[in-house]
Amino acid sequence: MAAEVQYQSVSWDYKKLDHEGLVAAGPLFKMKGHHGTVSQLGFPHCEIISSEKTPSLTVMHITGKTFEMLQPLRTSDTHVFLNITGFCEFGLAKKKQTEENSWVHALVLLFLNQPTLNILLLPRNVVLREVVEKRRKMTEPRIEIYVDTTSKCKLIPNEDYSLTCSSQKHRISPESAGFDDQPQEDYYPTFQVALTNLEPLDLYLNERRQNENGNVTKYDWQSYVNLQVYQNGGTRAESSLSSPYTPPGQDFFHKHKAALEARLGLLWPILSELQCCGVLNTHEREEVQSKESRTKQNQSLLFTLENKGGTAQEKFYRVLKKCDGCLVEDLERPHDYRTSAGYPSLLRDINNLTQQTAVC
Template sequence: MDADQEEETEDQEDVVRTRLTRSGEKRRHLERQREEPRALGIKEPVAASKREQKPAGAHNANFPSTSSGIHFMLDVPALLLTTLEELTGEQLKTFQSNLTSVQLPGFPLIPKNQLENTDRQDTVDQMVKTYGPEGAMEITLMILRKMNLHDLAKKLQRDHRGKKRERNIPLEMANSLNTEVAVNTQENTQRMDEELGREGDSPLFLEHHHMSSPDEFTPEIHDQDNRREYQFLCPRAGLFQCSITGLVFRMEGEGEVLYRTVSWNRRLLAQRGKRPAGPLFKFTCLKGSVCQLRLPHCEIYPGDGCDFLSVAHVTDDIIEFLDPHEITETHIIINITGFSAYGLTKDKEAPVFPIKALVLLFHRPSDDPELESVLHVLLLPRNVDLMKVQEERARRNGLRETLIETTSDCELTPDQTYSLSTDGYHQVTPKTKKFDNDKDYENYTTTFAVFLPAKVKKAELTLKKKKNIAWSTLDLLSSLFVNREYPWKGFYRYQAPLPAATPFRPLTFPGWDFITKHRSALKTRLGLLPPILLHLEDHKVLNAEEREEVVSKSTKTLKNQALLDMVVKKGARAQKQFYQVLKEVDPYLVEDLEKPTV
């Protein structure tokens, strides 16, 4: 590197350093950061000029670097703090409001009093304390995307992936680095390159390969022979996570995967001393290749202590049990070469620990408004297929139940007895019930039934194991109405009361209904996309970045699918606007799709 380039690099670093120290929040965190090199056994540089102390290409004077581009980056809290510094005051309040008021799947709410009048550093500390470092990173990315701050989310995700790469450098490499070295000699560079050549075969490199963050997708849903089946059209090689089931696929290239839940053969499992620890998924790979599968688990303390878990590979009446390739905080990872059915199992004699669980509430109103209604309370393992649960409840109960929005995550201990209490004189039956988690991957039966008097607006529920509270909530029953046509597709907040003279009718959203009914046809029959995208951008349904993402897909079908996925994720108003745009741009297509079938 010549002198001009070196001076330019130093100027850029000075700008970064200024941003990192512009507030007391940053300084507090950087004080903690300075301890990390010492923890790794890396000496701090002696006091001298900046140019003498910093190896060529270094990004921070306290951290070593090599010409191979390897450097020690900020840890997760520092990345989060740097990201929150990019937010305005109003944006920070919105971000904090999402943490305290908006229930996101798999993340408990942070109490409001813990984030009142807090700065960015305290917000990061609360997230890490509540969710752990990786959980804090995940929920931050979710909220940023929800706030349409996609560029900031992409930057954070990119920096986080870079951090993971650095974290997984073999330990002997880290120990061999010393910041007292003024420059990287040719010998050092050659040695590091040799280490990198061996890195590809090291377990730590494989761990990094497994831990890269997946891209989330929403699968197509098909009903064939009264069976719900998910379809994933993969656009490229990479890691992809299903937003409904939590399954993660590592794809070797563009492809198509069909998958659905099927029933366990409990007799075969019992013969081998096993029981279910998750749903059993049947897979068909129609195109392309899946080289790795990740199944979500419920264990709270995964790792070496989870040797009682295995993956069942089921083909007809033959079952084999595979040892996990790796266990992360959320998933069991296996490498695969072909498909049939896979599911998590647990040894029957496995030690009993608390697991991640869900409390789901289904409200069934009475036919007579003067009579009591019933609140069905279900205790389930967290890795159930939630859409399957809702669909099965709707099938059994004639579309009469409403899934109630509530904080559902908790920790429950299998085979332990729980009781449910209320704030009033509501009758609860039974008084106690055992949490039988391995049978709840197919049955989805009611654990407790709460009988509510007519016109009750709320019910405070508390779930206890002996005297210890496992879960509680305050449910506003009057704020919901059921989507009777597609009850498993979720619930909507009631918007406003209708005038007294107008008979009650559930609110409808033409866009939602249109896309739901005709999604398969739209995927292949949408006309020229540029005018559609232009109109959607004008109405702020899409932004320029999202439009470019749609256009970048390799085939027409994938472009259409990407557009439909984006619109559906943005909710009812966006879908209604899409419907209006399509009626304007391609009225004959809409007319043909909507004409009644004979």
């Protein structure tokens, strides 16, 4: 039976959290749906569970001015799961730490707004689509491009970091900045690189701990970024900004995600291949297989791949071509959706996606 659940991220009451001796550990979601539509939720987190300093996570259920602390059903490396009976506001919180902060999972996100490369340091459990959409609204009417790269890393909250570049031709500011793992309403750059041209770059994020000689001793994140793919012959900046390169696997994943949710068939060979190539671990595979219907298994797999980013989506594309080449061929074949019987429902789905702003 089809059902609709609407949600949006909203602001935490930080004074109330502070009064309870808690800090936010992820976005606060306001949700709306028919009673009984959903029985379990999974909330993304950025904690490193294997760490001895890992704080216990709790789910805050907020109704009006009432805060209710709920114990999770279970916690995985990426999500905290909770059984629910109704909707309102839910979010993750954790007790304040009095000792030195421990590492958390984080993301380094790059946005090109020529001639500036904006670099954001964010906790892993941000909603990437929300970050991209808010950045788009903040930079209009200019066009800003999301630059896909190896974004995952581990950072220490409130620690100072500096960014360095393989080329001395580009200016980086500021010299250092702190990493904040708290949820944000707006997503401003932590660092900006003033580019003199679009060229391949090696970027390094350094923790500001120094050895006796005053030199930075380690890299907490590094990535090779080929900015040349964002220019068209090197003559028109406007063309490069309006025509970013997207790898085929990522393009396929995002373009056909809705169709894959409905049409993915036998999953076990796909899951097996994804585990073999390192996209899924045993727990994640079992999590997908534990769902009671094929549709929910597909949804769980696609949700995991979306969170893992471009590299995982590229590998999924190659695995799907190997395990179900006919499906890939059919999805990539041009269709005239306007003459399809499913076109009205397609329009409805698109409209629904753009109207997820309902309140409880």
